[in-house]
Amino acid sequence: MNVLREVSQLSVDVAELLRQPGTSRRLEFAEEMEGLSLETGRVQPALTFELRLDSLVEGILVSGQVQGVYDFDCSRCLSPFSEPFSVAVSEVLAYEGQPGAEDGYEISGDHAHLEPVVRDVVMLAMPLKPLCREDCKGLCPICGADLNAEDCGHDRRPTDLRWEPLARLRERVEE
Numbered sequence: 293m294n295v296l297r298e299v300s301q302l303s304v305d306v307a308e309l310l311r312q313p314g315t316s317r318r319l320e321f322a323e324e325m326e327g328l329s330l331e332t333g334r335v336q337p338a339l340t341f342e343l344r345l346d347s348l349v350e351g352i353l354v355s356g357q358v359q360g361v362y363d364f365d366c367s368r369c370l371s372p373f374s375e376p377f378s379v380a381v382s383e384v385l386a387y388e389g390q391p392g393a394e395d396g397y398e399i400s401g402d403h404a405h406l407e408p409v410v411r412d413v414v415m416l417a418m419p420l421k422p423l424c425r426e427d428c429k430g431l432c433p434i435c436g437a438d439l440n441a442e443d444c445g446h447d448r449r450p451t452d453l454r455w456e457p458l459a460r461l462r463e464r465v466e467e
């Protein structure tokens with residue numbers, strides 16, 4: 293086991309909760325987690341945690357909130373922007389040998405390793421098509437201009453195929 297992980301606050305000493313169903317503990321701390329990213333964005337390393345640990349028969353329930361900031365590139369206009377987030381956690385870290393212990397959420401010795409849980413909830417909450425703003429106009433498909441900043445004048449109306457037969461009919465009638 294590497295030293296960094298031992299000193300991380302995400303590796304919580306839960307000795308007083310072990311096998312004591314009904315007992316609980318609150319945790320508030322800030323911790324850095326590097327390397328959380330998807331194709332569509334990244335998580336800034338500085339995260340804050342407000343968690344509650346509840347001792348159950350089969351393990352420890354971790355619940356609460358993780359807060360931080362996402363960095364995205366807009367999926368329409370490609371400009372970078374940041375967005376704060378707050379995601380809910382509610383997962384059971386099972387004792388070794390209990391069902392559920394095999395999926396990586398586990399207690400080993402007297403430490404609960406919260407990192408995989410946090411990694412999963414923060415990544416899952418990331419939008420797959422981030423937008424710098426709800427009505428982002430995107431880039432012109434013809435010249436690439438950022439349409440939020442300028443109107444290049446190109447006709448970008450998507451052709452709606454459902455209306456094509458009608459348009460053709462109208463052309464014929466007008467002839």
Ligand SMILES: [Zn+2]
Nearest residue numbers: 366369424428
């Ligand atoms: Zn945009």
Ligand SMILES: [Zn+2]
Nearest residue numbers: 432435444446
């Ligand atoms: Zn254009």
